[in-house]
Amino acid sequence: MEDPRLIACFHLNQIGDVLFSLPALHNLKAKFPQARVVSVVRPQCAELLRLSGLVDEIVERPHSVPSDVSVARRLARRKPDLALLFSTSFATWAMALLSGARARVGFTARGLFLTQRVPWAPPPSMQNNLRLVEAIGCPAVKKDYVGLISPGEAERDAAHRILCDTGVDPAQPFAILCPVTSSGREIKRWSDEGFAEVADRLSAEHGLKPLVVGVGGGAAICNQSKSAVDLTGKTPLPVLAAVLQKARVFIGVDSGVMHLAAAVGTPVIGLFGPSDPTKTGPQGEGHHVICVDLPCRPCLTSRCDLGRACMERITPEMVLSAASSLGLPA
Numbered sequence: 538m539e540d541p542r543l544i545a546c547f548h549l550n551q552i553g554d555v556l557f558s559l560p561a562l563h564n565l566k567a568k569f570p571q572a573r574v575v576s577v578v579r580p581q582c583a584e585l586l587r588l589s590g591l592v593d594e595i596v597e598r599p600h601s602v603p604s605d606v607s608v609a610r611r612l613a614r615r616k617p618d619l620a621l622l623f624s625t626s627f628a629t630w631a632m633a634l635l636s637g638a639r640a641r642v643g644f645t646a647r648g649l650f651l652t653q654r655v656p657w658a659p660p661p662s663m664q665n666n667l668r669l670v671e672a673i674g675c676p677a678v679k680k681d682y683v684g685l686i687s688p689g690e691a692e693r694d695a696a697h698r699i700l701c702d703t704g705v706d707p708a709q710p711f712a713i714l715c716p717v718t719s720s721g722r723e724i725k726r727w728s729d730e731g732f733a734e735v736a737d738r739l740s741a742e743h744g745l746k747p748l749v750v751g752v753g754g755g756a757a758i759c760n761q762s763k764s765a766v767d768l769t770g771k772t773p774l775p776v777l778a779a780v781l782q783k784a785r786v787f788i789g790v791d792s793g794v795m796h797l798a799a800a801v802g803t804p805v806i807g808l809f810g811p812s813d814p815t816k817t818g819p820q821g822e823g824h825h826v827i828c829v830d831l832p833c834r835p836c837l838t839s840r841c842d843l844g845r846a847c848m849e850r851i852t853p854e855m856v857l858s859a860a861s862s863l864g865l866p867a
Contacts, residue, residue, distance in 0.1 A: 541618035552793025609635035681820035688779035696779035715789030717751030733761035740764035810847035
């Protein structure tokens with residue numbers, strides 16, 4: 538392949554999936570430094586790519602067919618040389634074709650309209666994305682997302698204000714708790730009672746202020762906790778990245794927010810049930826994954842007829858033991 542002048546990248550919809558694409562984008566820029574990289578992404582994830590600094594232009598793609606047609610026409614006017622598809626959806630294949638890109642590289646899962654197909658293994662993962670860019674000659678010089686998200690001064694200032702406005706001393710060490718999963722993946726949730734107990738013991742035993750983040754679910758935990766502060770719904774994604782970066786530890790279920798914490802370098806205690814931490818666990822060093830050894834896991838499904846035993850059998854003691862092993866203050 539001749540060195541491309543313009544590369545259009547089509548991303549998946551979730552926060553974690555966009556974070557999984559960052560090492561591939563890093564390697565793409567390392568191989569083709571003169572190319573202009575345009576990323577097509579859902580509006581809720583656009584700020585993540587801005588914080589990464591790995592793309593030259595972001596095209597937001599709202600959920601609608603007219604929007605997809607508009608995006609394809611906008612790209613067609615730019616005449617991209619290469620379309621790189623992290624998504625396996627029909628809509629992204631169609632947009633890539635309509636963009637007029639001569640080379641369209643994506644995964645083999647029903648890979649329509651592609652000029653080059655790359656093996657894909659479920660679920661969406663960093664490993665899949667690295668194979669995608671390796672197929673067009675980009676060596677895997679970066680294999681994880683650690684350090685590829687960098688909150689700026691504006692985000693850090695906004696994080697400071699939010700902490701102050703909710704009565705949290707920004708100078709006090711704090712822990713982040715995140716109960717929230719992506720839509721349709723409630724099977725991965727842990728118990729509110731478990732999070733509340735962990736919150737109070739982190740406060741009593743380690744002197745950490747527990748803060749609950751995400752899009753919701755904080756009130757139920759904070760109503761059962763004497764020490765937790767509810768920040769759910771109060772931290773836009775770029776500001777959340779800055780809050781996570783200041784935390785001593787992140788404790789939460791497998792989610793995009795968990796990966797964002799790992800990406801900014803915060804130690805993660807990840808609670809895993811149906812998902813496979815060898816494929817979608819936190820990247821980098823210093824993390825601790827908790828999962829219960831059951832013959833049915835990882836099942837990678839969204840429904841369970843066994844009472845979600847893989848999550849229900851995770852205990853607060855397991856979580857607190859992991860926290861102690863990270864060298865938190867006593």
